[in-house]
Each structure stands twice: as C-alpha cells, then as structure tokens.
Amino acid sequence: MTPLRDVIAGLEQVDGGWRGQVPDGWLQGRTAYGGLSAALALHAAMASDHDLPPLRSALVAFIGPLSGAITIRASRLRRGRNAAFVQADVESEAALGLRATFVFMGTVASALDVHTGAAPPVAAPGPEDKVLRGHPAIAFSQNFELIERHDAERAEWLRWVRLKDREGLNPMVELMAVADCLPPVALKMLGRPAPVSSMTWQLNLLGDAPVATDGWWLLQATSDYARAGNSSQRMGIWAADGTPVADQMQSVAVFA
Numbered sequence: 001m002t003p004l005r006d007v008i009a010g011l012e013q014v015d016g017g018w019r020g021q022v023p024d025g026w027l028q029g030r031t032a033y034g035g036l037s038a039a040l041a042l043h044a045a046m047a048s049d050h051d052l053p054p055l056r057s058a059l060v061a062f063i064g065p066l067s068g069a070i071t072i073r074a075s076r077l078r079r080g081r082n083a084a085f086v087q088a089d090v091e092s093e094a095a096l097g098l099r100a101t102f103v104f105m106g107t108v109a110s111a112l113d114v115h116t117g118a119a120p121p122v123a124a125p126g127p128e129d130k131v132l133r134g135h136p137a138i139a140f141s142q143n144f145e146l147i148e149r150h151d152a153e154r155a156e157w158l159r160w161v162r163l164k165d166r167e168g169l170n171p172m173v174e175l176m177a178v179a180d181c182l183p184p185v186a187l188k189m190l191g192r193p194a195p196v197s198s199m200t201w202q203l204n205l206l207g208d209a210p211v212a213t214d215g216w217w218l219l220q221a222t223s224d225y226a227r228a229g230n231s232s233q234r235m236g237i238w239a240a241d242g243t244p245v246a247d248q249m250q251s252v253a254v255f256a
Contacts (some may be wrong), residue, residue: 007036020149026143059202125147
C-alpha cells in the first residue's frame, strides 16, 4: 500500500497546479476513494495561499471518476479580513472528477457559545478491542484500521476509524481522508452489495485543531431517507474523549 504522505510527496508542481497519481491501493471501484481525492484537494488549497486561518468548512462535489494520472488546481475565490474561500479541482484524463470549496476562517468575538452534540454512548478504543482492516476486495479500505461498535441501529454505521499510516500528515488532511471512510448507510439498509455513488459531501469543523488519541476518530453515519435512487445521510465525528469534531452530510445515489 502507498501511504497518503507518499501520494502527497509524489505531487509535482506544474504551471497552474500539481500533477500526481492515484495508486491502485487507493481505488474504490473504478474511481479514487473520495476521502483521498478530497484530502489531495485540501492539500493543494492550503498550499495555494499563505497564512490561511483554520479550516472551517468543505463542500465537495464528486463529479466523475478519478484514477491514474490526475491534475489538481487550486485558486482563491475571495479573501477578506477573517475568511478565505479557496476552490480546488481534481481532474483525470477523462474530465473533471472533483470540485471542492474550502472555507478558512479565524476566530471572531461572539456572544454565542453553544457546544452540544455529545458522542454516542460507546466505549473508547481499548487494548481488548479487535482492530480490523477493511474488506480485501475494497482496495482503499486496506489503508484504514477499524473497531466495530455493534450497538448501532439498522440505518446507522458506528465505528472507530484511523488511518493506518498517518505519520507526517497535516492533521486536517488526515481528518479529511478519514472522514469519508464509512460505507454509505444505504448499503446497510439494503443488506447486500449494490452500486452506489456519493454525489456531494459537506463537512463543517467544530473547532480549530481537533486532536485524535492514537489516531482514532469515532465516525457515525445515519439516514432516514432513501427513495427513488437517492439517499441523504447525516454524519458525525468525535474524538476519543467525546469532543465533537465535525458535522457532515452526504447525498448518495443508489442504483438498486
């Protein structure tokens, strides 16, 4: 397997962007794993400007398949006193595969101080837990380690997840790579393999610099809508101490 840091290190800066390669070990079917594509887009966005404030939000559109040789281009859309909007596109030989808008914003004084969203009541990772690898038939999943929590509902995934080889990564790039790791909830509701495709993905960070304990993040995905080939799912991320890290939402196409 090719560690994420090596995929990033292999990016070659060219006029107007970066060129790189999606290793076979990061594929999800015929396309790159969405978390990898988004992580590369974020890396390019952060490298495209100077002294960016913390990442606050990412809006990702999965437009088409990405594999093999790719080109990443990032550009500033707007930068004000507190916030910066940066767009990043990832293209393959076929066409545009991903477009992401990242919002970076510094802290500002506010009368609001609301912090809810407790973690699901499950045990943190411990030495007694069986650490699993992803499914052998799903290439990208071999880059992750998992701890299953079996008290999840039928329309819910609940797992501790960490990147197997995370040394030397920017924490936000690492988190972006992990955040999309759960299978679509529609597959759990179907109870069988089926062709699915993520369409859009919104991630909102709930702090400046989330910290993982030994790399572990608690990921949850739930859905109460799946109809006419479209599923909408809500997702959350927590640190091992229960600190809320991110709120997410995804639209998933279901071809079954």
